[in-house]
Amino acid sequence: MQTPFENDFFDLFGIEKTYSLDRLQLRDRFRALQKKFHPDNFASASEHERRLSAQYAALINEAYSTLSDAMQRGRYMLTLQGISTDEELDTSMDPEFLIQQLELREDLDTATASTDSAMEMLASLATKVNNEFSKREESIAEILDNTAAQDSELEKARQLVRELQFLSRIRSEIEDAEEALF
Amino acid sequence: MALLQISEPGKSTNPHEHRLAVGIDLGTTNSLVATVRSGEVKVLLDQEGRSLLPSVVHFRKDGDPQIGYPALEAIVNDPMNTIASAKRMIGRKTADIKSLRDQLPYNFDDESANVPRIITADGPRSAIEVSAEILTALKKRAEASLGGELNGVVITVPAYFDDAQRQATKDAARLAxxxxxxxxxxxTAAAIAYGLDQGSEGIYAIYDLGGGTFDVSILRLNKGVFEVLATAGDSALGGDDMDRLIAEWILDDIDDDGLSKDSYFLRQTMLAAREAKEALTDNDSTNINLSLPDGTIREIMLDRxxxxxxxxxxxxxxxxxxxxxxxxxxxxxxxxDAIVMVGGSTRVLSVKDKVEEFFSKKLYTDVDPDQxxxxxxxxxxxxxxxxxxxxxxxxLDVIPLSLGIEIMGGMVEKIIPRNATxxxxxxxxxxxxKDGQTAMSIHVVQGERELVSDCRSLARFELREIPPMAAGSxxxxxxxxxxxxxxxxxSASESTTGVETHIDVKPSYGLTDEEIEQMLRDSIAHAEEDIHARQLAEQQVEAERVILALESALAVDGDKFLNEAEKSDLISAMEELKRLSDGGDADAIKRAINDLxxxxxxxxxxxxxxxxxxxxAGHNINEFSD
Structure with missing residues (x-):
């Protein structure tokens, strides 16, 4: 992004740097910023202003989509602390979590193959995944919103964010399966 | 200009001048043009007082093409030279159109062309040119009705249109x-029209079933912000498909192989099918009358x-x-909270019933779905x-389909997901x-599937002069x-060695700039209009836009951000542009615009x-928490 903007996304929205952020406040600030910088406000402005406004608007959109998503927000906050969650550089995962993943996948296969109750099975599987997701969100918030968090705790948060990545992938596969049944 | 126009108090950023702007709905079946006058939206009418312009163009060997109602009459008499539903073909490759082929009576020229063209009595015509004819007719209508040149237009497209279809629509507008x-x-346009007025807040689904396209968008409305949360659809699904299914039923009923291959009779049957469908909105049953080539009349009853x-x-x-x-x-x-029904095809009762059943929510149908x-x-x-x-x-709108590039194994790596704002x-x-690899081929695609072959190919380009180095570095x-x-x-760049290669591409399934230039020249010769007069007018409009923008910026912030020397440089460049703008040299105006x-x-x-x-810095933060 070639904007002269150097502060982080939280500063951009003028909100506190917390994982458990106020979603409504974030949305309000997002809209207010777009009201100022969206290209529609510059349709009759000079070419350069139009280009700049498009860059700012894209940055604001990027910041909003990052902060409003639980997994991306976690990754972003860790990156701000110099911790990378790059999956390709890291293959170590909690074995217990991996086993649970395999089970979820088996459940998904069973549900899809079911002839009479596929929809119900998929729905209950989705609830299970959502619960696992929420549990991790809470734990991440506890760590990241504690300014005195130790390195080992941050490492735990990093693990949890990676687990969110796996869970959101299976969640979208469940939705794909639901769609295929429709 | 016939009358002086006075804008609504407090609404104009530039109170001494009302600028002419229109909104155009370029539809599969019908097109419309509307404008805001004295704070009220008016759909502009033709000389006979009609608001709709049928999106049909009849190309003739001698003489200008007929557009709209006169062309509609030619659909049955001269089907091969009368192009309807061009919107279904715009921005599509020959292969995509082929799948529509059995529905289209036309002959196409070069099969391998990026932009397929239909052979007509007036030469080969692409869907872009057909759309440009329709846009030109609407432009003339608007300029006659508003009494001046248009400063700008907004053209609507189906939310589900991909990049190539959007680009092609823009090309058509350029031609016009x-x-x-x-x-x-x-x-999104429909949501604005519904006002989903300043007062209305909440989440709405817009169900838009037109003649040839279907969109559904979910919007959140809050304090004048229309935020599209997601959109989905099918850019080749609409009332035309209903007509065809009804027509097939009619043909089955007539049961005559010869007739099923007669393009004249097929067109007549399609029109009869559409009429029957429309009649069944108000009636439980209707009679379809078809005149067979042998002169006999066949009457068929269809109930709802x-x-x-x-x-x-x-x-x-x-x-x-x-x-x-x-x-x-x-x-x-x-x-x-509610469903807004848009598009002529939502008049069909069973569409309303099924949508209401699916969402179990109230339907809004009170604004004319055509307008x-x-x-x-x-x-x-x-x-x-x-x-x-x-x-x-x-x-705040979104992109309907994911964008990505081809990676090893014919797979797609998504770079922007669908529904990104x-x-x-x-x-x-x-x-x-590979070690020492110095070039890289980049293939840009759009779509949701994992394989490149299942996605829409938008552009291919090569990044060259990559410095040779070990694979992966x-x-x-x-x-x-x-x-x-x-x-x-x-754009793509290689930066490892500090040597930067940069390339910008536009998707390739539109027209090239040269093609547009050529078409412009041809069409202008056709219309006996002066190309110079037109270029001059375009540059003058642009100069006026640039000057107005700068003047208002200078008035507000000139002293804050510019020293005297900078300011006087800017002002003298602007005066120069003003001076040239009154003259007759389009190129000189263009240069002065660039300089400014x-x-x-x-x-x-x-x-x-x-x-x-x-x-x-928080100076204005309060204004955000209203």
């Missing part, structure tokens, strides 16, 4: 000599239940996108041209896979930029910078 301020998604059975597959096909849009918005049916999109486009045009402050309303910029790094950054029209541009734009760059940058810094 229109200044497109924005391509606006049809469901039978028709509902025939067209059910079309309606059912719209429900999956409804479900997907909810999913992408992260919502349940219960979260939706609602043009009305919304007119309101947006009025804001963009500067007649009304943009503070009143803001649209636009404008959006994303970059991703790739690397070489080059860092090639590919950036995707989608603007507020939903149009993509791609260059000179004002740092002024623009300083203003923007200050603007975002003031927000960041």
């Amino acid at each position: 000599g229109l200044n497109v301020m924005r391509l606006l998604n049809e469901p 239940n039978t028709m509902n059975g025939l067209i059910a597959p079309v309606i059912d096909k719209t429900l999956l996108p409804c479900k997907r849009s909810l999913r992408d918005a992260g919502l349940q049916k219960d979260d939706i 609602v999109v043009a009305v919304g486009a007119a309101i947006q045009a009025d804001i963009l041209v500067g007649n009304r402050s943009a503070d009143d309303m803001l649209l 636009i404008p959006v910029t994303r970059a991703q790094e790739f690397t070489t896979y 080059a860092r090639i950054k590919v950036s995707f930029k989608v603007d507020a029209d939903g149009l993509l541009s791609v 734009n260059e000179l004002s760059e740092m002024f623009a940058a300083r203003r923007m910078d200050a603007s975002i810094r003031s927000v960041m």
Whole structure:
């Protein structure tokens, strides 16, 4: 992004740097910023202003989509602390979590193959995944919103964010399966 | 100009002048043009007082093409030279059109061309040119009715149109000599028109079933902000498909192989099918009268239940996108407050029934479904041209289909996911896979599938002069930029060694600049219009826009961000442009515009910078928490 903007996304929205952020406040600030910088406000402005406004608007959109998503927000906050969650550089995962993943996948296969109750099975599987997701969100918030968090705790948060990545992938596969049944 | 126009108090950013802007709904079956006058939206009528312009063009060997109602009559008499539903073909490759082929009576020229053309009595014509004819007719209607040249237009497109279809629509507008301020998604335009007025807040689904396209968009409305949360659809599904199913039923009933191959008779049957469908909105049954080639009249009775059975597959096909849009918005049916019904095909009763049953929510049908999109486009045009402050309303739209590039094994790596809010910029790094590799082929695709072959190919280009190094050590950054029209541009650069190669591409399934120039020359010769007069007028309009923008910026911030010398440089460049603009040299005006734009760059940058810094510094933070 070639904007002269150097502060982080939280500063951009003028909100506190917390994982458990106020979603409504974030949305309000997002809209207010777009009201100022969206290209529609510059349709009759000079070419350069139009280009700049498009860059700012894209940055604001990027910041909003990052902060409003639980997994991306976690990754972003860790990156701000110099911790990378790059999956390709890291293959170590909690074995217990991996086993649970395999089970979820088996459940998904069973549900899809079911002839009479596929929809119900998929729905209950989705609830299970959502619960696992929420549990991790809470734990991440506890760590990241504690300014005195130790390195080992941050490492735990990093693990949890990676687990969110796996869970959101299976969640979208469940939705794909639901769609295929429709 | 016949009458002086006075804008509504407080609505105009430039009170001494009302600028002419219209919204155009370029539809599959019908097109419309609307404008805002004295604060009210008016759909502009033709000389006979009709608002709709049938999207049909009849090309003739001698004489100008006929557009609209006269062309409609030619559909049956001269089907091969009368092009209807061009919107179904625009921005599509020959292969895509082939799948529509059995539905189209036309002959196409070069099968391998990027832009397929139909052979007509007046030479080969692409869907882009056909659309340009329709746009030209609407432009003439608007200029006659408003008494002056248009400063700018907003043209609506189906939300589900891909990049190539959008680009092609923009090309058509260029051919018609229109200044497109924005391509606006049809469901979003409808939402604006419904006012979903300042007072209304909540989450709405816009169900838009037109003649040949289907869109569904989920919008959240809050304090004048229209935020599209997700969109889905099918850009080749609509009332035409219902007509065809009914026509097939009629042909089965007649049971005559010879007739089923007679293009004249097929057109007649399609029209009869459409009439029957329309009649069954108000009646339980209707009689279809067809005159057979042997002169006899065949009368067939169709009742509503039978028709509902025939067209059910079309309606059912719209429900999956409804479900997907909810999913992408992260919502349940219960979260939706109401459904706005848009498009002529939503007049069909069983469409309303099925949509109401699917969402279990109230349907809004009170604005004319044919006009609602043009009305919304007119309101947006009025804001963009500067007649009304943009503070009143803001649209945040999304990209309908994911964008990505081809990676090893014919797989797609998505770079921008569908339903990302636009404008959006994303970059991703790739690397070489062979030692000493100095070039890389980049293939840009659009779609949701994992395999390149299942996605829409948008552009291919090569990045050359990569310095030779070991496999995997080059860092090639590919950036995707989608603007507020939903149009993509791609750039790539290699930066490992500090040597930067940079390339910008526009998707390739539109017309090249040269082709557009040539067509412009041809069409202008055709219309016996003077190409110089037209270029001059275009440059004068642009000069006026640039001058107005700069004058108002100088009035507000001139002393704040510019020293005396900078200011006087800018003003003298502006005076020079004003002087040239009164003369007759289009090229000189163009150069002066470029000079002025260059000179004002740092002024623009300083203003923007200050603007975002003031927000960041918290000076204005209160205004955000209203």
